[in-house]
Amino acid sequence: MALIETKNVSKIYQLGDIDVTALNNVSLLIEKGEFVAIMGQSGSGKSTFMNILGCLDTPSNGQYLVDEIDVGNMGKDALADIRCRKIGFVFQGFNLLQRTSAIENVELPMLYAGVSSKERKQKAMYALKAVGLEGREHHHPNQLSGGQQQRVAIARALVNNAPIILADEPTGNLDTKTSDEIMELFVKLNNESYITVILVTHEPDIAKYSKRIIRFSDGNVISDKFNDLTPRPPSLKGQGEQSEVPPLRFGEGAGGGV
C-alpha cells in the first residue's frame, strides 16, 4: 500500500465572489522510501499541495490518505496527532524556536507526543548526533549557522520516527555549498533509513538529488518522471563514510504498517 495517496484532491479558495482553484483534481501515489521533488512556479499550487500533504490544511474535494488513514474529515486535534506521529517538517526559514536550545527544539515534537522527559533527552541527543551536531546541543539558534539550524530542524523532523519528511524549499536560505550538504543529508536519510522525503523546490540543482520529480502548473500535475539519471553526490558513493553515520531509526516499527 502507498504511504501517501491523493484521490482527485482539489483545493478551492474563495476570494470574495471569485473561486480560485489552487489544486485541480490531483491524484498521486507516493510509496514508502521515495524521494520526491515537487517543482513549479509560484502560484502553481505546489505549496497548497504540500500543506495538504502535511495535514496543515484539508482538501476541498477528494480524498487524502496517509498511511491508509483518511484525514479528510479529521478535526484539528486529530490532524495535529497525525502531524506529530507521521510527518516531520523542514522549512525554508528553519522555523526553530528562538531563545531555545537546539536540544529543546528537537524535543518539541516528543513533548506533544507525550514522551517522558528522560526519553526525550536521549532521543534528541541521538537525532542531533545523526545530523552531525554533536556537541552543539545547548547552542541557541542565533549561535548556529544557517546550515546548522537546518540540521536542527531536520533532527526535529526525525525524532518522532515519522515516516515522512516534508521539506519546503529547505535550501532556499542557504548558500550552494551548505545546500549540497543538507541535500546529502536528505539523500542519506532516504537511502539508509528509508524515510520518504518530499521536497518542494524550484531549483533544478536541488531537484536532481531526488528520485522522482513532479511538476505543478496552475493546480495541475503536468509531469511526473522518475529521475533515473540522478547523479549521486560523490561523498555518498564511498561505503566507509556511510557506515560512520549511526542508524537513524529508534526501536522497531521502521517497516511497520507498510
Add this chain to the structure above:
Amino acid sequence: MINIPSTIKISFRALRVNKMRSALTMLGIIIGVSTVITMLAVGSGASEQIARQIASVGSNLMIILSGSSGTGGVRQGFGTQPTLTVGDCDAIIKECPAVLDATPVLSGVCQIVYSNQNWSTNVTGTTPNILNVRDWPLSSGRSFTQDEVKSAAKVCLLGQTVINNLFGGINPLGHIIRIKKVPFKVIGVLDTKGQTPTGQDQDDAIYVPVSTAQKKLFGNTLPGLVRVIMVKGKSPDELIDAEKQITELLRQRHRITQKADNDFTIRNLTQMMQTAQQSAKVMALLLGAIASVSLLVGGIGIMNIMLVSVTERTREIGIRMAVGAKTWDIRLQFIIEALTLSLIGGIMGIMLGIGGSQLISNIAGWSTIVSPSSILISFSFSGLVGIGFGFYPAFKASMLNPIDALRYE
C-alpha cells in the same frame, strides 16, 4: 496526552525571556493583592479595636442619665436636673430581672494633692458594684464596702494615671491624698483600662463612696441624688428587655404620668458600639471591594500582555502546531503563563500587603490585622483573575491557523 510539567516549564521560560514585561505585568497584581490585604487588615483592625473598647468600657453596659433642666426655654444638658437617686439604683438591681448589676455615679473634676504633687482629675462617687458593672478589677488593695458607703468613709480607689502623676513609683496603698482638701485614704488600685472609643483616658479616675462624694465633695442639696446610673445587663440579648424594665420602673418611681416624657435617658452603650463595630466591618468590606477593583485592573493588564505575547509569538505557535501541539496544549501553555504571572504576583502582593499593614500600624498607629481568610481570598482571587483574563488570549492562540501562523513575520 497533555504534558502538564513540561507545559509549566515552557510557560516559565517564556516569562523569563521577557523579564521586564513579566515583572511589570505582575506589578498590577502585586498592587491589587497588597491593597486588598492592607485594606482588609485596616478594616478588621478597626473593628477589633472597637471590640476591645467595648470590652474595656464594660460589656452589656447601659447608662441612665438624669433629665435636663430647662429654665425659660434654655435647655441644659443631661444631668443638669438630677432626678436619679441611689434609691433608684437599688430598685433597679432588685426589680429588673434583665439587669445583672447597677451602680450610681456622681462625678466631678477635683484638684487632688499628695505630698508636694497635685493633679486634677475626675472623681467619681459610686458603690463597690462599679467594679462589677464595668468589668474593672483591682490590681492591688481592696474595694470599699457597702458599710463604708453607708458611713461615707473617706476612702478611695485610684486609677493608674492618677498614681503615675501623684506617686511616681511609690506604692500608694495606705497613703492619704487630699481631694478638694478633704483627706482620703487610698485603699485600692484599679487595673489599667485604656482609652474609651472617644479617646478619654479611663485610668485618669478616682473612685470614692457615693455618699462621701455627695456629702464632702459635691455638696448636693438633696441627699441621695446622682446624675448617672450605670447598669450591666445579664446578656447582650437582654439589653432591650432591661431597657424596657428600667423605663417602666423609673417612670413608676418618679411618678411620671402617661403623657409626660421621661425625666431620664437610657443609653445602650454596648449597642451603640456594636453598631460602630458593624459599620467598621462594612467599611472594611467596602475598602476591600474598592481595592479588588485594582486587582481587576491588574487582571486586565495580564490579558493585555498575553494578547501582545500571542501576537508576537504567532510563529512560535505555528511551529508548535506543525509539530503536533493540540488545541489544549496551546491553550494551557498561555493559561499557565497568565496563571503564573497572577499567582507569583499574588504571593508577592500578600507579602507586600502584610508589610504594608505593619507599616501602617507602625507609622499611623492604627491597629491592623491580616487575617488568614483575607490572604486566602486575595490569593485565590488573583488565581481566578489569571485564569479568567488568560483564557481569552489562550483561546485566541489556539484558534490560529497553523499555515498562517507559520508564515507570520
